[in-house]
Amino acid sequence: MKFLSLYEVSQIINRCDAIIEVVEARNPISLIDTRIEKIAKRMGKEIILVLSKSDLVPRNICLEWQEYFRDRGIVAICFSTVIKSSISRFKRFLVEHIEKRPAYYLLIGYPKVGKSSIINALKGYKSAPTSPYPGSPGYTKGVQLYLITPGIYIIDTPGVLPPITNDIEVTIRRQPIEMIENPVKIAITLIERILSFDVNTFRNIYRVHSTEPIEILRELAYKKGWLMKKYREPNIDEVARNIIRDYLNGKIPFYTSPRSILDDVKVFKPK
Ligand SMILES: Nc1nc2c(ncn2[C@@H]2O[C@H](COP(=O)(O)OP(=O)(O)OP(=O)(O)O)[C@@H](O)[C@H]2O)c(=O)[nH]1
Ligand SMILES: [Mg+2]
Structure with missing residues (x-):
């Protein structure tokens, strides 16, 4: 790439x-x-x-x-x-x-x-x-x-090479989604952020009921019928990649505001 x-x-x-x-x-x-x-x-x-x-x-x-x-x-x-x-x-x-x-x-x-x-x-x-x-x-x-x-x-110009960082927004742009090594870990961080923005997001867009990131992945895998061939276990890797895609293409509603940033600053400010 x-x-x-x-x-x-x-x-x-x-x-x-x-x-x-x-x-x-x-x-x-x-x-x-x-x-x-x-x-x-x-x-x-x-x-x-x-x-x-x-x-x-x-x-x-x-x-x-x-x-x-x-x-x-x-x-x-x-x-x-x-x-x-x-x-x-x-x-x-x-x-x-x-x-x-x-x-x-x-x-x-x-x-x-x-x-x-x-x-x-x-x-x-x-x-x-x-x-x-x-x-x-x-x-x-x-x-x-x-x-x-x-x-x-x-x-x-082509996209600027993103640095290695903890910021999920940047991390998901570093490589093609198929090549992300640990999609579940990345999707879980992404899901947590989205849930803290609105706990009902995944229920609204995928009709899943759990509010735990890993459970959301499992539930969605069953719902889509994405099961591993061998033990019929949910293919959460594939679901994780799908969620990253849906975030990038704007299907999952999420945004930050200057107020949320200032709130963060307040939270981390030493007393
Ligand atoms: N909803 C929405 N989607 C947009 C808008 N602008 C771009 N997109 C979508 O965002 C995606 C990326 O758009 P590109 O123009 O290819 O982005 P880019 O920054 O040139 O990407 P690279 O060249 O790969 O770095 C595409 O799927 C676009 O359809 C917009 O104003 N609104
Ligand atoms: Mg471009």
């Missing part, structure tokens, strides 16, 4: 006028790549944050995130490929934000945050290949320049 290395990031940042870092509006803090911030700072390039897939969160949540970042001196913009007004607003922003022509914006971000989809939405037709999961057919393999409107170019 082709990722963008940090070395390639610093090479390519040279060629642009501003960076568009794409992070999903569902979980922007986890998806901000601080390594890119450092490179950008060193090279004197501005970062514009796009809060992508904003249709997956309530409108007020995306606006709260926008405000959260603006309070910290970062330009942040809510964007969704299915919200027409957000597309035209972003296009206008790109035209007005840089005066020089031609202007080159560099799209950057972790795998599957919706970079190439932004290009297609701005152009109004499918021009850049896209795909739902890391490494699935259609993921971006090379650096490509796209003309958005006269004088405005966007450079699409």
Whole structure:
């Protein structure tokens, strides 16, 4: 699977006028790549944050995130490929934000945050290949320049190689889902997070009744009839991969808000 290395990031940042870092509006803090911030700072390039897939969160949540970042001196913009007004607003922003022509914006971000989809939405037709999961057919393999409107170019790039981290949001983007070595462990962490957001999520979307991560996996395996050939045991590995897929493709409702982040800070603050 082709990722963008940090070395390639610093090479390519040279060629642009501003960076568009794409992070999903569902979980922007986890998806901000601080390594890119450092490179950008060193090279004197501005970062514009796009809060992508904003249709997956309530409108007020995306606006709260926008405000959260603006309070910290970062330009942040809510964007969704299915919200027409957000597309035209972003296009206008790109035209007005840089005066020089031609202007080159560099799209950057972790795998599957919706970079190439932004290009297609701005152009109004499918021009850049896209795909739902890391490494699935259609993921971006090379650096490509796209003309958005006269004088405005966007450079699409492959997802930046995610670091090894405890953050589940980043971990599930490091490799194709079929190649995740311990899908059950990863899915359990993911399920716990989703349950703490809304304990009824799995009942609502899969009609399973347990609220224990491992039991959810087992129940779902029986429900789908995914049993191991030998002892008819539930194939929880396969269910775990399926849940990771459904999370990535937006089927499982989940989002963070600036308030939840500030609450976390409060919890961990020493007295
Ligand atoms: N709901 C929703 N899904 C979106 C949106 N934008 C992109 N997606 C979906 O997100 C998935 C990833 O989109 P891509 O554009 O391929 O993401 P990418 O960041 O270019 O991925 P890589 O090139 O592999 O790094 C696809 O299944 C898209 O259909 C959006 O605004 N809303
Ligand atoms: Mg892409």
